[in-house]
Amino acid sequence: MTATRTSLLVLLSLCAVACARLDRVTAxxxxxxxxxxxxxxxxxxxxxxxxxxxxxxxxxxxxxxxxxxxxxxxxxxxxxxxxxxxxxxxxxxxxxxxxxxxxxxxxxxxxxxxxxxxxxxxxxxxxNLFRVLAHNDPLYPLQPSAKLWHLAELHKITTGRYVRVAEVDTGVELDHPDLSGRVALARNFVDGRQDVAEEHGTAVAGIIAARADDRLGIAGIAPEAKLMALRACWQELPGRADAAICSSFTLAKALHFALDENAQVINLSLGGPRDRLLERLLDAAMTRGITVVVAADPGVRDGGFPASHPGVLAVAGDDAHDVPVGVLLGPGRDIPTTMVGAKWGFVAGSSFAAAHLTGLVALLRELAPNLRPQQIREALAAQAIPALAGDHRAIVDACAAVARIAGTCACACAVAGDTKSPPPL
Amino acid sequence: MRVQWQVTRSLRRPSKGGVFRHAVALWFALVAANVSAQFSGSLILVSDYRFRGVSLSHNNPAAQLGAVYDDARGWYAGAFASTVQFAEPSSSRELQTIAFGGYVWRFGSGLSSEVGADYSAFTGPGGYSYPEVYWGIAYENLSGRLYYAPRYFVHDSDAIYGEVNGAQPLLDRVRLLAHAGVLRNSTENFYTGRSVHHVFDARLGVGVDFDQFSVQLNWVGSSSANATYPAETVPC
CATH class of the missing domain: 3.30.70.1140 (Phospho-2-dehydro-3-deoxyheptonate aldolase; domain 1)
Structure with missing residues (x-):
C-alpha cells in the first residue's frame, strides 16, 4: 500500500514537472x-x-x-x-x-x-522603447583602458571576486572563449524571440568580466565577478551592436529579477524616455544598496533616461563633448572586447564606458561589500580629474578610487597625470 | 516522517449557492465600496493534513477551502475550512474552520511585517476551539511568524509557535519549499504530557505552479513521532 502510494506520488510529481515545462515552451x-x-x-x-x-x-x-x-x-x-x-x-x-x-x-x-x-x-x-547606446566604429585601433586605469595593478588588490553583477542587455555569447565560465546565470526576458547571442550584450559582458590571464583576448575589469546575463533587449539587425531595443516590460522583468537575485551592481547600457515603472524599480534597487550604473546618452541634453534619474551612476565616454554635471567619464572609445562568433573587436560609445564603471564598482565592492551607492559615487567623483581647467567634465581615476576604498596605495602610487589627460575637444 | 502531497486550485469566481450564499452576499456588500480591494480563494486537496507537523486528519486525505479579502491599505481578513479527523474520542470526520484578520505593513526595502489574530473552531464533541494572535515578518522568499495561544486546543497551558518558511525558485514554475517550526508549551509537552516543552517540526518539498493551480510534494517530520490531535492530556 505504501509502495503504491509512493509510486503514485512520484508519478504525479513527474507529470507536474513535465506539464510545467510544456507550459513554459508554449508561452x-x-x-x-x-x-x-x-x-x-x-x-x-x-x-x-x-x-x-x-x-x-x-x-x-x-x-x-x-x-x-x-x-x-x-x-x-x-x-x-x-x-x-x-x-x-x-x-x-x-x-x-x-x-x-x-x-x-x-x-x-x-x-x-x-x-x-x-x-x-x-x-x-x-x-516605452529603449535603445542601447553604442556605435561600432572600427576607426579607433588603439587599446586605451588598461593603460588608463592600470588594470593589472588594480587586479593585484581586487578582481571583483564574488560580487554579483547584473548586466541587463541583449543576449550574451555564453560559450565565447573569453567568457567561458564567467556567466554565473543567464535569463531571457524577451518573449517570442529566439534567445540568441547578440553583439551589444556580448561586448558589454566582455568589458565587465572577461577572463584574465588566460592568454586569450582581453581581461575584464572585474574578471572574477559573478556576472548575471539578463536579456531584456533584442538586436534588430544582425551584426549591429547599436541596433538593439528593449521595452519597459522586458526591462522591468529583468530589473526585478536582479533584485530577487540580490545583485550588488546593475549595468544598464541603454537609454530612452522617462518611464515611471522603471523609475520605481531603480529606486527599489538603490534602497537595497544596489549600485545602478547607466550609460548617458550624448545626444540628449540631460543624458536621457535612466541617466538623468537621481541616485544612479551616469557614465559617458571620455570623448563626450557636452555632458551634464554629475555624469562621470570612463573609457569610451577604442575598446577591444568580445564579439559574437568567438571573435574580438573594437567598440566605442557610452554603453561601454558604463560597462567599465560597472566593473570598477565591482572591484570596489569586493574591497568593501557594505558600501552604499552614495559612498561609491563619492569615492568615484571625489577622485575624478577635471577634464580641463574650469571644465565640469570629470574623468574617473580608478587607481585613486581603489586606493581611497582600500585605504592603501594602489597602482604603486604612480598615478601619472598624463594618463588622465582628456582627449582634445 | 511522512510524505504529503497537495493540490491547490485558485478560485476564479466566488461561490454563488448553497449555505454560503448569504455569507457571500454579505461579504460583497462589505467590500463593494472599495473596488481596488481583492478577493481570492483556493480549493485544496491534501493527502495528509499536517498541522505543525502532526496529522490533523488521522493520516488520511483532507479537503480544504480558503478565502481572503485584501484591502488596498493593508487590512486583510479571511476564512479557511478543512475536514479533520481526530484520534479521539472517535475517528469520524469533523470540520475545522479558521477565521482570521490582520494588518500588514510594506516597507520600501521589500520588507513587510504583519500583526493579526485567528480563531480556530472545530465541530464535534471535543470542543478544541482556541484563539491565537500572531506577528510576522517577510522578506522576498523568506518569512517568519510567531503565534501565541492562551489555551492551545483547550489545553491548560499557553503555547507559542514559531516558524520560518522559505521558497526558492528552481525553474520558472518549480519551487523548493522549506519550513521549520517549534511549539513551546509553558508547562508540559502538548502531545506527550512529558516535561519536554519543545516540539520541533520541519518540511521540505517541491511545488509546481500552473496558471490556475499548483501541485506540491512535501516530506514532513516532527520530533514527537506518532503524536496525534488531540493530545492525550487534553481534558475532555
Missing amino acids: TPVDDGSTERQVLVMLRLAPPHFRPDVAYGGSYDARAGGSARRRIAEAIASQYSLTITNDWPMQALGVDCFVMQVGSNASLPRLVEQLSLDPRVESAQSM
Whole structure:
C-alpha cells in the first residue's frame, strides 16, 4: 500500500514537472512588433501575510490572490477594449504588472490618463522603447583602458571576486572563449524571440568580466565577478551592436529579477524616455544598496533616461563633448572586447564606458561589500580629474578610487597625470 | 516522517449557492465600496493534513477551502475550512474552520511585517476551539511568524509557535519549499504530557505552479513521532 502510494506520488510529481515545462515552451509571444501599442497596467499586489491555505504549503506566495488580480485585469480590459497579453508580479514594488494591447483606433495618451484615474488601477503608463547606446566604429585601433586605469595593478588588490553583477542587455555569447565560465546565470526576458547571442550584450559582458590571464583576448575589469546575463533587449539587425531595443516590460522583468537575485551592481547600457515603472524599480534597487550604473546618452541634453534619474551612476565616454554635471567619464572609445562568433573587436560609445564603471564598482565592492551607492559615487567623483581647467567634465581615476576604498596605495602610487589627460575637444 | 502531497486550485469566481450564499452576499456588500480591494480563494486537496507537523486528519486525505479579502491599505481578513479527523474520542470526520484578520505593513526595502489574530473552531464533541494572535515578518522568499495561544486546543497551558518558511525558485514554475517550526508549551509537552516543552517540526518539498493551480510534494517530520490531535492530556 505504501509502495503504491509512493509510486503514485512520484508519478504525479513527474507529470507536474513535465506539464510545467510544456507550459513554459508554449508561452505566448508578446514582443512581436506591436509593443508600441501596449500599455502597462499595474494592479496592487497585496503584501504577503498569513493565509492558512498556503501558509503550510508554500509560505508567503506572490501567486496568492493572482486569480483576483486577473479577474480585475479582465474587467479593466473588457471596459477599455484592451487585450491582456502578459503579466508579471513584482513583489519588490507591490504591483502586478499587466501588459495590455491597445486597439488601433484608441488614443494612447487619453487611455493612459483614463486608466490612471481608475480606482482599481495602482498606476498605468504606455510601453516605452529603449535603445542601447553604442556605435561600432572600427576607426579607433588603439587599446586605451588598461593603460588608463592600470588594470593589472588594480587586479593585484581586487578582481571583483564574488560580487554579483547584473548586466541587463541583449543576449550574451555564453560559450565565447573569453567568457567561458564567467556567466554565473543567464535569463531571457524577451518573449517570442529566439534567445540568441547578440553583439551589444556580448561586448558589454566582455568589458565587465572577461577572463584574465588566460592568454586569450582581453581581461575584464572585474574578471572574477559573478556576472548575471539578463536579456531584456533584442538586436534588430544582425551584426549591429547599436541596433538593439528593449521595452519597459522586458526591462522591468529583468530589473526585478536582479533584485530577487540580490545583485550588488546593475549595468544598464541603454537609454530612452522617462518611464515611471522603471523609475520605481531603480529606486527599489538603490534602497537595497544596489549600485545602478547607466550609460548617458550624448545626444540628449540631460543624458536621457535612466541617466538623468537621481541616485544612479551616469557614465559617458571620455570623448563626450557636452555632458551634464554629475555624469562621470570612463573609457569610451577604442575598446577591444568580445564579439559574437568567438571573435574580438573594437567598440566605442557610452554603453561601454558604463560597462567599465560597472566593473570598477565591482572591484570596489569586493574591497568593501557594505558600501552604499552614495559612498561609491563619492569615492568615484571625489577622485575624478577635471577634464580641463574650469571644465565640469570629470574623468574617473580608478587607481585613486581603489586606493581611497582600500585605504592603501594602489597602482604603486604612480598615478601619472598624463594618463588622465582628456582627449582634445 | 511522512510524505504529503497537495493540490491547490485558485478560485476564479466566488461561490454563488448553497449555505454560503448569504455569507457571500454579505461579504460583497462589505467590500463593494472599495473596488481596488481583492478577493481570492483556493480549493485544496491534501493527502495528509499536517498541522505543525502532526496529522490533523488521522493520516488520511483532507479537503480544504480558503478565502481572503485584501484591502488596498493593508487590512486583510479571511476564512479557511478543512475536514479533520481526530484520534479521539472517535475517528469520524469533523470540520475545522479558521477565521482570521490582520494588518500588514510594506516597507520600501521589500520588507513587510504583519500583526493579526485567528480563531480556530472545530465541530464535534471535543470542543478544541482556541484563539491565537500572531506577528510576522517577510522578506522576498523568506518569512517568519510567531503565534501565541492562551489555551492551545483547550489545553491548560499557553503555547507559542514559531516558524520560518522559505521558497526558492528552481525553474520558472518549480519551487523548493522549506519550513521549520517549534511549539513551546509553558508547562508540559502538548502531545506527550512529558516535561519536554519543545516540539520541533520541519518540511521540505517541491511545488509546481500552473496558471490556475499548483501541485506540491512535501516530506514532513516532527520530533514527537506518532503524536496525534488531540493530545492525550487534553481534558475532555
